[in-house]
Amino acid sequence: MFRSRYALAALLSALSFSGAAAADAKRGATIAKRWCAACHVVTSDQKSGSADVPSFADIARRSVDAKALAAFLMDPHPRMPDMHLSRTEIDAIVTYIRSLNPKTPPPVRDGKDVKLQEKG
Numbered sequence: 001m002f003r004s005r006y007a008l009a010a011l012l013s014a015l016s017f018s019g020a021a022a023a024d025a026k027r028g029a030t031i032a033k034r035w036c037a038a039c040h041v042v043t044s045d046q047k048s049g050s051a052d053v054p055s056f057a058d059i060a061r062r063s064v065d066a067k068a069l070a071a072f073l074m075d076p077h078p079r080m081p082d083m084h085l086s087r088t089e090i091d092a093i094v095t096y097i098r099s100l101n102p103k104t105p106p107p108v109r110d111g112k113d114v115k116l117q118e119k120g
Helices: 002-035 056-061 066-074 087-099
Strands: none
Touching: 002 087, 056 087, 066 087
16 A cells, blocks of 8 residues: 555656656747757757757757756857846756757756656
């Protein structure tokens, strides 16, 4: 009985993270289309971007750690303009980029990758 309650709680927790991650990814895609698409290819249906910058799908395939990617976006660098994105906007963009890679780890919560409990 205890195990079934624990399993149900773990499942509900995972589903809530998935729903929140999906909403953040959708918001991240919207922000990326507005601010990033002038240089980066941010969606699969976008026809072109700058040849000198990676597409969001390429960045996602590099399996960049969420925390490292967020730090990169927070610190303006010469080739990328400082768009004064909020932490929430940066987190949404990071979630969107990571959603483009099917091998991406689970969603991030409090700056750490969330891992589901393994059966044991």
